[in-house]
Amino acid sequence: MNIQAQVTYRYHFCTNSTTFTRNSTFQENLDVLLSSLSSNSTHLSGFYNTSAGQDSDNVYGLFLCRGDLSTDVCKDCVTLATQAIIQRCPTQREAIIFYDECLLRYSNQFIFSRMAQEPVLYLLNSQNITDSRLSSPIVDTTMDDTALQAANASDGKKFAIKKVNITQSQSLYTLAQCTPDISVSVCGQCLQLAISRLPGCCSGKQGGRVLFPSCNIRYEIYEFYNATALPPPSPPPPPAVTRPQGKSGVSRATIIAIVASVTASILLIFMGYYLRCRRERKKYGTIRENSADSDITTVESLQFDLGTIEAATNNFSNDNKLGEGGFGEVYKGIMSNGQAIAVKRLSRNSLQGAEEFKNEVLLVAKLQHRNLVRLLGFCLEGEEKILVYEFVPNKSLDYFLFDPEKRRQLNWPRRYKIIEEIARGILYLHEDSRLRIIHRDLKASNILLNEDMHPKVSDFGMAKIFGVDQTQGNTSRIVGTYKTNMRAFASILSQEASCLNSISGGLLSQLCLRRPLASIMYQEASCLNFEWNVKSDLYSFGVLLLEIICGKKNSSFYQTDGVEDLVSHIWKHWRNETPFEVVDSVLRDSYSRNEVLRCIQIGLLCVQEDPSDRPTMAKIVLLFSSYSVTLPVPQQPAFFLHSKSGQIMPGNGLDSEQSTNKSVSWSVDEGSITEVYPR
DSSP states (O other): OOGGGTSOEEEEEOOOSOBOOTTSHHHHHHHHHHHHHHHTTTOTTSEEEEEESOGGGOEEEEEEEOTTSOHHHHHHHHHHHHHHHHHHSSSBSEEEEEESSEEEEEESSOOTTSOOOOSOEEEEBSSBOOOTTSOHHHHHHHHHHHHHHHHTOTTSSOEEEEEEESSSSOEEEEEEEEOTTSOHHHHHHHHHHHHHHHHHHHTTBSOEEEEOSSEEEEEESSOOSOGGGSOOOOOOOOOOOOOOOOTTSOOHHHHHHHHHHHHHHHHHHHHHHHHHHHHHHHHHTOOOOOOSGGGGSSGGGGBOOHHHHHHHTTTTOGGGEEEEOSSEEEEEEEOTTSOEEEEEEEOTTOOOOHHHHHHHHHHHHTOOOTTBOOEEEEEEETTEEEEEEEOOTTOBHHHHHTSTTGGGGOOHHHHHHHHHHHHHHHHIIIIISSSOOOOSOOSGGGEEEOTTOOEEEOSTTHHHHHTOOSSSOOTTOOOSOHHHHHHHHHHHHHHHGGGOTTOOHHHHHHHHHHSOHHHHHHHSGGGOOOOOOTHHHHHHHHHHHHHHHHTSOSTTOOOTTSOSSHHHHHHHHHHTTOGGGGSOGGGTTOSOHHHHHHHHHHHHHHTBSSGGGSOOHHHHHHHHHOTTSOOOOOOOBSSOOBOTTSOBOOOOOOOHHHHHHHSOOOOOOTTSBOOOOOO
16 A cells, blocks of 8 residues: 555655754664654554653654544554655754644654644635635634643543534534643643634635644634544533531531641742742842743742842943943843843833833743743842843854854855744734734844854843833834834835925925935934834844845945945845845855745835735745745835936836746645645
8 A cells, every 4th residue: 555645745844954964873863763653653642752862962753643543544644754754854953744644743852741833834725715604703713612622632632623513504624633742731822822823824715724843723614534533522520429418427617627727738838938939049149940921920030139130240340241232231141050141231211110110021021932032030229220131142143144254154044044933033022922012123133043043032022111102103212223213214104204294295205315214214203103013023024034135234235236225236136037146145056046035025025115015924924834825026115216326216026927937836726725845
C-alpha cells in the first residue's frame, strides 16, 4: 500500500536558523529520536514525546495524530513524517511538519508541556459562504464549545468534534485538539488564541484552519472527520446520594468547622511564605522568572529598591551605560545573584503620577511574548522612575544591520526570520495581548537580538508608562524620536491635512516641494489633533523591513539617482521592474528571490500613502505563513518623490499583469483546502 496516498502533506517549517553538521553527534541523536517516534506511532493516545542525547546535543521530539483516526493511519502518517522532515529540513536543529492526519516536531530546545504558538499555519477553503446564517458568530460560538470540550476531554486526549445544524440541509462541523502534554488551562488558552485568528485568515469562507504546534482548530460545512471512530460520550456522573445521619455520625456543622479551620491555616501558611519571599526578594535583589500572570498580579511584586538598582549599575556608572533613547538612559546591571538586567532610567519630564505609573507598569509587565523584551520590574523613589528589563546580550539590530562588517553576520535566512518574528511581536501587541498597544517608535535600534539572534521588540508601551495618551496627539509631547515621527507623520499627512489650518489646497503641495517633510511636521505640529492609530506602526514596520533587505538606513539615504530616501529608491526600482538591485550587496546571490520579492512587496504595501490601504499586522503574518495568498499591487508610498531638479517623479505602480508575475499564488479546486507550499 502506498503510504503517501493515505496521508496529505500540508506544510513544514525549518524554524531554527542554527544548523548542525552532517554525521555529527546531534544528527545521531536526531536519528535515534525519529526512530523512537516512528516505533511508538501505534500509541493508543495518538501522541508521544521523547528525547535523545545530552547537553548541547540533546534533541526533543513529539508527534500528534488527529484524534478521530485509527492507529494504522497514525502510524502511516508518523512514519512518512519522520522521513520527510529530514528531506525538507536536512540540517536544521528545529523543525515541524504538518499533515492532515498528524504533525511531527523536534527541537534542540525543551518543548514538552509548554504552549507553542509559533510557527502558525493558516489553511482556508476557497469557497465563500453563501448562506448568511453560517456567519462568523455561529462559527465562533461553535468553536468555543468545541474548544471547551477538547480542553476538558475525560480521556485525556484533548480532542473534540462538534456538529451543529444550521438549516435542514446545512450543518457546521468543527474540530479542536491540543497536545496532551499541556494542562487544561493552557490548552484552553491556546485554542482561544487560535479561534481569535480565524477572522483574519478565513472570514467569509466555507472552511478554515489555524494550526499551532500545541493546538489546532478547524471548521467546514462538510463532515471532514471520522465520527464513527470516536468512543461514545461519557455518561453523566451519578447523582449524589444523601446518607441519613445516624446517632454515631459527625454533624454537618462539625465538618464545616473542620474544613474551614484547615483552609484558613493553609491560607495563612501561604500568605506568610509569600510575604517572606517578597522581603527576601527586595533584600537580596533577586529577580524571579515570570512564567505566568499569577506571578505579577500586584505592583509590589514588581517593585525594587533604589539602592538595589544603584548597586547593580555601579551607581549608574558611564561604564555600564548601554545607550540613550527618547525616554531616558539605559544601563546594564548585575544583580547580587549574578543575573544581568537592563535598567532604563526615565527622564524626569514625565507628567504622570506615581499610582498611574505603577498601574501602567503592571499592565505592560503582563505582556509575555518570545519576541518582546520582558519588563521585570520598576523602581519609584523620589524623582526617580526606573524600569528594569531582561538583558538581551547581542545589542540592537541597527548595531549589526548598518555596520559594513557586522551586517555580514545577518545572512538572508536570518534576516527573513528576524522580519517574521518582529511581525509576530507587533501582532501580539496590536491584537493578541489583553491590551491594545501601539508601539509608536518602531525602528532598528528598538529591536534587540538575543544570544541566538532572535529579535525582541523593546520600548513598547512607553507612551503609557511615560505618561502620554496613545489615543490623542499632544503638541507638547510628540512621542518617539525625530526620525520615526517623520515616517509616522508622512503616513497620516494625507488623511489629517484638514487639521493644518495654516496650509490649504495647492499650497500644501508647494510647501512640500520647497522644504523637507519633517520640517512641515514640526512647524505645523501646533494644529495637530488626530488619533494616532495602529497604521502608523504599519508604516514604521514597512520601512524597517525595507531597511533589513537593503542594509541601509532610510533617514540617511542619498543616492546618485536623485531620490532622497530609501523608500523612494526602492519604489523607483519596483516601478522599473529591477527590485533585486536594492538587495544588500553582502547577500550576493545567497538569498531566495521569491522571499526577497515578497518581502519588498509587503514593505511597499505597508508604506502606502493611504493608511486604509495598508494591511493589518495579522494579514502580514498570514502573508509570511502562506504563499497561497496573492499580494495586492502596492500604491505610491506616503512621501513625495523628488528628483534633483525639484520635479515630482511619476508615482504609478506596476499594472496588475506585472504584479501577478511578481507574486506567488495557486488556484484551488472547488471545495478543497488551499495547499500551502514550502519555501
